[in-house]
Amino acid sequence: EAQVTQNPRYLITVTGKKLTVTCSQNMNHEYMSWYRQDPGLGLRQIYYSMNVEVTDKGDVPEGYKVSRKEKRNFPLILESPSPNQTSLYFCASSLSGLGGELFFGEGSRLTVL
């Protein structure tokens, strides 16, 4: 089944404790991206990747890191999480970096205390 898989789905952590949210897709998509969703602010892009080893900042990259060493994986790293990073996070992928149908993972709800 074609899908985008995120883990963990739910996480409660404390300020400053490094964490990684994994994202994997099995559709051989070139384009992958991360979004956060907050009440009243909609979906905002954090980082995106047009292909392996090619990443770029989105609208709200501060406090996050990403890497794209393999085509299928695009982990989101919070080196030192803070309470303002409490949010619902989505990973998404698309066949091409020039657009195309976008598929979302199921979301990861992160709480930073």
Place this chain on the structure above:
Amino acid sequence: GIQVEQSPPDLILQEGANSTLRCNFSDSVNNLQWFHQNPWGQLINLFYIPSGTKQNGRLSATTVATERYSLLYISSSQTTDSGVYFCASYGQNFVFGPGTRLSVLP
């Protein structure tokens, strides 16, 4: 960058009613897509519709790229249609509208 507006922001319907959701763009429409976020938070791609009209069951969508808007039609609404509907267009990257929150009452 491109600005996306959606209307109405909120909509309450009785089960069985029809509705039209609108998405306006400030610049050229590119790779227009509609998504449904269900009450459990999942985001599902409904339509990939850069131009023209598509139908999928009770849902259909029309994009008029030259006039920078897209419409999503929901006919004979059901309670399972509740949630938030987003449109998105691709510029340098995907830009999402603020969403229309739909509540379908039994």
